[in-house]
Amino acid sequence: MRHTLAVLVENKYGVLARVSGLFSRRGFNIDSLAVGITEDPTISRMTIIVSGDDHVLEQVMKQLNKLIDVIRVIDLSSEEFVERELALIKVNADANNRAEIIQIVDIFRARIIDVASKSVTIEVTGDIEKIKAIQTLLKPFGIKEMARTGIVALKRGSKSL
Amino acid sequence: MAGKAERMTGARAFVECLYRENVEIIFGYPGGVLLPIYDELYDAHLYHLLVRHEQAAVHAAEGYARATGKVGVCLATSGPGATNLVTGIANAYMDSVPMVAFTGQVPSSMLGNDAFQEADITGITMPITKHNYLVQDVKDLPRIIKEAFHIASTGRPGPVLVDIPKDITTDELDFVYPDTVELRGYKPTFKGNVQQIKRAASVLKGSKRPVIYAGGGVIGSEASKELLAFAEKIKAPVTTTLTGIGGFPNDNELYLGMPGMHGTKYANYAIQESDVLIAVGVRFDDRVIGKATSFAPNAKVIHIDIDPAEISKIIKVDVPIVGDAKHILASLIDHVSECNTKDWLDKIATWKRDFPLFYVNRDDVIKPQYILEQINEVCPDAIIVTEVGQHQMWAAQYFKYKEPRTFISSGGLGTMGYGFPAAIGAKLGRPDKIVVDVSGDGSFQMNSQEMATIVQNNIPIIIAIFNNGYLGMVRQWQALFFEHRYSHTTIENSVDFVKLAEAYGAMGIRVTKPSEVKAAIEKAVEANGPVLIDFIIEREENVSPMVPAGAAINEILDLEDIQ
Numbered sequence: 001m002r003h004t005l006a007v008l009v010e011n012k013y014g015v016l017a018r019v020s021g022l023f024s025r026r027g028f029n030i031d032s033l034a035v036g037i038t039e040d041p042t043i044s045r046m047t048i049i050v051s052g053d054d055h056v057l058e059q060v061m062k063q064l065n066k067l068i069d070v071i072r073v074i075d076l077s078s079e080e081f082v083e084r085e086l087a088l089i090k091v092n093a094d095a096n097n098r099a100e101i102i103q104i105v106d107i108f109r110a111r112i113i114d115v116a117s118k119s120v121t122i123e124v125t126g127d128i129e130k131i132k133a134i135q136t137l138l139k140p141f142g143i144k145e146m147a148r149t150g151i152v153a154l155k156r157g158s159k160s161l
Numbered sequence: 162m163a164g165k166a167e168r169m170t171g172a173r174a175f176v177e178c179l180y181r182e183n184v185e186i187i188f189g190y191p192g193g194v195l196l197p198i199y200d201e202l203y204d205a206h207l208y209h210l211l212v213r214h215e216q217a218a219v220h221a222a223e224g225y226a227r228a229t230g231k232v233g234v235c236l237a238t239s240g241p242g243a244t245n246l247v248t249g250i251a252n253a254y255m256d257s258v259p260m261v262a263f264t265g266q267v268p269s270s271m272l273g274n275d276a277f278q279e280a281d282i283t284g285i286t287m288p289i290t291k292h293n294y295l296v297q298d299v300k301d302l303p304r305i306i307k308e309a310f311h312i313a314s315t316g317r318p319g320p321v322l323v324d325i326p327k328d329i330t331t332d333e334l335d336f337v338y339p340d341t342v343e344l345r346g347y348k349p350t351f352k353g354n355v356q357q358i359k360r361a362a363s364v365l366k367g368s369k370r371p372v373i374y375a376g377g378g379v380i381g382s383e384a385s386k387e388l389l390a391f392a393e394k395i396k397a398p399v400t401t402t403l404t405g406i407g408g409f410p411n412d413n414e415l416y417l418g419m420p421g422m423h424g425t426k427y428a429n430y431a432i433q434e435s436d437v438l439i440a441v442g443v444r445f446d447d448r449v450i451g452k453a454t455s456f457a458p459n460a461k462v463i464h465i466d467i468d469p470a471e472i473s474k475i476i477k478v479d480v481p482i483v484g485d486a487k488h489i490l491a492s493l494i495d496h497v498s499e500c501n502t503k504d505w506l507d508k509i510a511t512w513k514r515d516f517p518l519f520y521v522n523r524d525d526v527i528k529p530q531y532i533l534e535q536i537n538e539v540c541p542d543a544i545i546v547t548e549v550g551q552h553q554m555w556a557a558q559y560f561k562y563k564e565p566r567t568f569i570s571s572g573g574l575g576t577m578g579y580g581f582p583a584a585i586g587a588k589l590g591r592p593d594k595i596v597v598d599v600s601g602d603g604s605f606q607m608n609s610q611e612m613a614t615i616v617q618n619n620i621p622i623i624i625a626i627f628n629n630g631y632l633g634m635v636r637q638w639q640a641l642f643f644e645h646r647y648s649h650t651t652i653e654n655s656v657d658f659v660k661l662a663e664a665y666g667a668m669g670i671r672v673t674k675p676s677e678v679k680a681a682i683e684k685a686v687e688a689n690g691p692v693l694i695d696f697i698i699e700r701e702e703n704v705s706p707m708v709p710a711g712a713a714i715n716e717i718l719d720l721e722d723i724q
Contacts, residue, residue, distance in 0.1 A: 067292075133213070
């Protein structure tokens, strides 16, 4: 099962290495990892997508909690939450198929952020399924390059962590 | 001290911090980037023991910590000095021993440049420290050292490394030592949850075959008195793991000895037939539990541990209680009453009679078990420190430990060469105690250079080498599982250990006959100085009994006849 963890950590030197090292060392798989500063500049937030059964999840959370620089670990998947990822996709495009690509971009409420004579670069935001879907549709045109931010997520409703 | 800031260098502040933490002794070895710190140590009011290899400094710090319960402190220079600490740090991490390791580092401006004697020791030790620090500003030094000692000694204890670049030691700061530590990500649970304690008591209520399985956590939390009171109140037998030895008096009739691969048969049988297993400060190590799916198959498991990550890590636990073992046991005692264990204890008494630990003594060749019995005769209150291998298991089986912190051994990591330097630390921490390093001829050669340290500083330690000319434990496995093909385990005639001792200026005694064993130990005790005894023992004696790797722990075999 896939779990979305929100991990609040000290915004300090070496914290990312501690967290990522823990995963590799104990054989946990990270599907996605995103890190950024929060409203409090001394705290960073990591959103980690991890696959595994309940036992694996329990160990991941406990081992993360053991790190001194980890302030809190929350399994967002246990409640309602929203998640988004941003992807930049550079696709082969010329005068013949540009219109078709723009149509796909519109359907996905994505945006074209750069146009060249033989390519367009698309910015798309959504959950994993949405990114996967647009990727599938754009594939026939030839995806030249792709960059993804990794998932970030928040709890639904007015409550915060 | 707070508020009254004195201007000083980082090196001076380093020493001041050690004073504030009541450090009496540090184990170290100097080097280029440590010159400013060593200059401060020149007339500091704390004892610095100069070892001959940094690995000995870290093991000695651990031996000191285990013998005293205080935080062990070691110091090594950058690069190779720091990397030489790695094994000992890993050892302390595996056995949860409180330690602060300080390393020198190249100047901040040169970090990352592959400078002379540069090694990324915080990166290297990340997986084997409870936490580590690279000091980036001299102003942070007091806070970091305060935090390091706090983290090392609280919760589940462990090693913390502080890496100090050279410029930090010469930069100046207004020194104030913080009174408190503020770590929002570190709040170990100390008191056990009352509901869980009550649940544990109710599980115990109907138990007819309880077993207490106690480990290093009992030693670490100083819970041995509570453990004894608890066991006697519910009338349950107690087995102690390798790191838990000494946590329960070995002469108590409820004592089962050690469980697991080289445990007693009756400890293993009792665990397997138990209906409630009370695990206290243990981590269900594979050397204890054997085949995990067959471990204590009929037992409800109560697990008391300070580290929530140990709960249900290996074995599914029915009643977890997270917190300090001493505190939880004290509280649990108030909620439990005597279990009806008469039949159970009778059965265990029968097992003890029918399946005792045994060896076949001889008068023409020295049996290793006999040496331990004789050490027990001559100095029953000694601290026994061991290396790793067969002698370690014999020391766990055949010496009668009466109190905590009298058995010091490398459990989780299994580090050969650990015992001798750890014995040095133990002796300096407990000068009132006779300290015996029970060693093998293989292990001893991994840190034998420390003979110079104990002679130079006249540290009275008895080194008892169980000399069989083999790397005995590996040989035993080769005999049992690899058709006696002794591939690279023969080390006979390595060195004349007696002459080696004498070359360093220590007393050396060789013992070849069983009749001389006791007198040699007495002579060593009387000498009250550095003594090495070279016991020439039965070459192919096996550690028995034994659970083959991967088997259930009740599938335990006698090896006396398989030679």
